[in-house]
Amino acid sequence: MGEMSMDKSSCPCSQPVRAKGLGPMVVGLIKRYADAGVTTPSILYVNRDCCGASHIQKMFAAWPQLKIKLDMWHFMRRIAVGCNTDSHQLYATFMNRLSQCIFQYDQDDLKSLKDAKRKELEAKLMGPLDVDVMRNITRSELALHCRRTTRGTEETQALITELINGFDGEKGRDSLGVPLINSCRMEDIWRTQIKHVACLQDPEGVQLNIQTGIKGGLPLPTYRCARSSTSLECFHLHLN
Template structure:
C-alpha cells in the first residue's frame, strides 16, 4: 500500500488505518516488527495509531538510513575513501554468524584445493570472501548497543585524521559537522537492535561449492526491498519530493 502526498506526512493517518483494517479483515496475525526511516523512538501520531491496534509491535530504524545520516558529515560521496568508510560503519554495526562464516570459509578452501592450490593460507581464503557471497550464505546480527557505539566512535576517529585523507590531501570528513551529527545520532543506536525472537532470515535453498553444501538466505531486515520504488517515482514525477519508508515484518 502506497500513499504519495503533496506535503510530507499529509494523509498518512488514513494509510495506517487502512493497513490495520486490511489485517483485521483478513483475520491474520499482525506484524511483529516495523522498520522505519524516521520517528523510530520519537512519539508521533502515526506510531500511536499503530501501537493502539498492535500493542506488541516493535519499531526499529533501518540501519542504512542511520549510515546515510552520518555520511552527510562527509565532504563528498565521490571521495576515494567513501566506500571504505561506509563499509567500516557497516562492520561496526553488524557481525556475521560464526557457523555460517566457518562453513563458507571451508567451501572456499576446498575450491582452492580443487584448483591444485595445496594448503591455502587463511589470508588467501579471507581475501576471496566477497560481499555478495557473504550476504547470500551468511546471516548477520547487530552487535550490542555499547559495542556499536564504541566501534562507530572508533571509525569516525580513524577517518577524521590524516588516514581519512586521499592522496592529494582532501579529507573525507568535515570535522565539525561529523561530530555534531554523531552527537545527534548516538541515541538511535539502540533503535538498530535486532529484536529477540524475530526470525529475520529465510532459507531459500542450498548451493554446493567445493563439495560443501551452503545454505542460501533472504534477509527481511530494513526497508531495502522498498527503496527501488523511489527510483520509479523519480522517473515519472518531475520536481522535488520526500519519502517515508516503512517495512512490516510478520
C-alpha cells in the same frame, strides 16, 4: 521466522508503504490486516520517528506487539552527511566499516563458508592458505551464506565513535589533502544520532533470517534477511 516477513499470497501489504497522509493510510492498513485475518507484522522499519514521543507508535496502537525500528540504510545516510563528498577516495571504505560497526557475521556460518571455499580451492591449488580462502570469498557469497546480526547498542556506539575518530582530520585526507570528514558537522551529527543506535538493534526473539535452500556453487544453506530495505515482503514505512 517472525511475523514481519509474510508469504506474498497472504500478505495484504506486499509493497513498502510510502505516503504523505499517514493517518488514513494507517487506519486503512490496520483494517486490511484485520479483514484478511492474517497475523500482523511484529517489526516496522521507519526512516524517522523511531523513538521518543513517536506519532507512529500512537497510530499503530491497535498492534501493541509492533516494534518500531530505524532502517539501517537511513541511519548510515545520516552519518554519511558528515563526510565532505561521496566521491572521496576513502568514502567507500568508511561506509563499509560503518556497516561492520553495526553488524557481525554469524561465526558458525562464516566457518562453514570458509571450509567450503577451502574445499573448492583445493581442487585448483595445493594447500590453500587462510589468506587465499578469505580472498576468494565474494561479497555475495558472504551475503548469501552468512547470517548477520546487530552487535548491541554499546558496542556499536563505541565502534562508530572509534571509526569517526580514525577517519577524522589528517588520517582521513586523500592524496590531494582533502579530508573525508567535516569535523564540526560530523560531531554534531553523531551527537544527535548516537541515541538511535538502540533503534537499529535486532529485536530479541524475532528471526530475521529465512533459510531459502541450498543453491549456488557451494554446498551450504542460503539465507535471505527480512531486515533488508529492498525486500518487498518486509513492512517498511517511509515518511516524506
